[in-house]
Amino acid sequence: MRRKAAVEGASISREVRINRRIRAREVRLIGPEGEQLGIFQLPEAQGIADEQGLDLVEVAPMAVPPVCRIMDYGKFKYDEKKRAQDARKKSTTTELKEVKIRPKTGEHDFMTKLRHARDFLGEHDKVKVTVVFRGREITHPEIARRILARFVEELQDLGAVEQPPRLEGKAMTMVMAPAARKGVSPARPAGGSSEPGERSPGPRTEA
Numbered sequence: 063m064r065r066k067a068a069v070e071g072a073s074i075s076r077e078v079r080i081n082r083r084i085r086a087r088e089v090r091l092i093g094p095e096g097e098q099l100g101i102f103q104l105p106e107a108q109g110i111a112d113e114q115g116l117d118l119v120e121v122a123p124m125a126v127p128p129v130c131r132i133m134d135y136g137k138f139k140y141d142e143k144k145r146a147q148d149a150r151k152k153s154t155t156t157e158l159k160e161v162k163i164r165p166k167t168g169e170h171d172f173m174t175k176l177r178h179a180r181d182f183l184g185e186h187d188k189v190k191v192t193v194v195f196r197g198r199e200i201t202h203p204e205i206a207r208r209i210l211a212r213f214v215e216e217l218q219d220l221g222a223v224e225q226p227p228r229l230e231g232k233a234m235t236m237v238m239a240p241a242a243r244k245g246v247s248p249a250r251p252a253g254g255s256s257e258p259g260e261r262s263p264g265p266r267t268e269a
Contacts, residue, residue, distance in 0.1 A: 079120045079123070080118065080119045080120065080135055081108065081111075081117055082108070084104060084108075084118065084120045084128070084130065086104055086120070086123075086127060087103065087104055088101055088102060088103050088104060088127050089101070089102060089104055089107050089118075089127050089128050089129065089130040090125065090127050090129045090130070091107050091110070091132070092121075092129065092130065092131040092132070093131075094114065094133060094134075101127060114132060116132050116135075117132070117133060117134065117135035118132060119131050119132075119133055119138075151186075156186060156187055156239075156240075157188070158187070158190055159179075159187050159188065159189050159190070160190040160191075160192060161175050161178050161179045161182075161189060161190070161191050162175075162192045162193075162194055163175050163191070163194070164194055164196070165199050165202070165205045165206060165209070166199075167209075172209075172212075176216055176217070179213065179217060179238070180220060183217060183220040183221040183238065183240050183241075184220060188224065188237055188238065188239045188240070189217075189237070189238045189239075190235055190236070190237050191210055191213050191235065191236050191237075191238065192234070192235045193205075193233060193234045194233045195233060195234075196232075200232055203229065203234060206227070206234040207227055207234070210227045210234065213238070214238070218241075219241075220241060221239060221240055221241050222238065222241050223237075224237045225237035
């Protein structure tokens with residue numbers, strides 16, 4: 063199977079052959095720094111690339127003669143992949159992910175939910191934290207506020223409160239956004255201010 067690669071700066075073809083996959087008898091050679099080296103027989107051009115420990119890359123196969131450039135093919139592929147990843151990050155639309163938790167969730171499960179929220183914020187997504195009530199649990203909304211306040215405290219290095227806690231049917235919800243987003247204020251406690259040095263209580267552990 064032919065070994066091909068997309069090469070930055072190719073004006074006619076996006077896919078090119080490299081090294082001994084090139085078929086032309088002679089090529090117009092471009093050096094590693096973009097300098098024009100002239101027209102060479104293919105074996106001579108390949109020899110120049112080999113002497114420098116680099117690859118001969120055919121960037122314009124339809125030209126007469128075809129244009130080849132001397133470059134580090136491996137480094138080019140790495141840089142190309144990194145540019146593509148950076149472009150995807152910049153173009154990715156922020157999503158709203160949700161983490162659900164119960165008022166009586168134990169510490170182990172709480173930390174699991176917290177880790178999920180941390181991962182979402184780390185991926186530049188918003189997180190909706192929902193405390194789901196059952197039965198008469200809704201008569202104690204202060205428990206949900208303490209849970210949400212702890213989320214804010216634990217995630218303040220990654221996110222900030224975008225939507226403060228509010229009751230929605232049989233649940234209390236809060237939305238946090240990545241801290242780097244413009245227009246988002248620094249994290250603040252979900253259940254009001256606490257005394258200096260006081261840690262927000264965690265979720266109540268089941269008996």
